[in-house]
């Protein structure tokens with residue numbers, strides 16, 4: 001899927017765009033009327049209306065929005081073509097400023113759309129979790145990293161608590177994939193249950209020499225615990241390559257954070273969820289938009305009949 005195709009789709013006849021969305025289960029096909037137990041028909045409406053079409057039941061004559069039971073109903077004043085382009089730019093990881101300029105809609109609306117699309121990522125990794133991962137013979141690297149809260153809106157006041165992110169990065173794949181969670185504390189009582197929950201039995205775990213990891217080897221799912229001290233990496237080329245992968249996963253996270261000029265602590269987990277979704281489900285830049293459009297209908301009941 002590429003940008004020019006989507007722009008052409010948006011500029012073409014609305015019926016073609018609607019059929020394109022219906023083929024992807026992004027619009028009902030058709031919307032069903034519950035009392036009449038039959039499919040409704042698409043009828044044209046006032047040409048100045050944002051959709052140009054709506055549903056009408058041939059039995060009871062009731063009318064419903066084209067967007068009933070879909071993601072698009074949440075942004076009812078924004079055209080379908082604009083929303084599809086917003087999804088394209090979001091999935092291509094474009095910054096919000098750039099999306100705002102490209103779509104010529106206001107920045108706060110773009111922010112609302114992006115927040116909603118991040119929620120879709122969060123829901124997807126919760127309802128179809130990629131954890132636990134690892135397996136016998138594979139290794140992961142655990143790290144904690146401080147994501148400093150930038151006091152964007154509270155100049156002069158002390159920044160809120162630092163946000164610590166705990167991460168478990170699989171060392172078997174390149175680019176690296178991992179699990180990342182905002183944590184209030186970095187103690188064993190916080191970190192070890194996360195490790196146990198995220199790993200399949202038999203996984204080897206690499207960490208630094210932070211005290212919270214002392215009893216890591218006692219976890220049922222952990223096959224071995226290796227303390228990797230940076231200064232010693234050159235001794236073991238295999239470990240060194242792995243460490244680079246893990247570090248690159250963290251620098252990707254921080255790069256995105258910097259590009260957004262800081263992320264409020266309460267928004268940080270959503271940001272991490274989006275990144276995890278990209279790592280595990282997004283695929284290549286060529287496929288990421290299709291992959292996102294494929295999960296979107298899973299979160300809406302377009303087939304649910306309306307009363």
Ligand SMILES: [Zn+2]
Nearest residue numbers: 033036057060
């Ligand atoms: Zn009806």
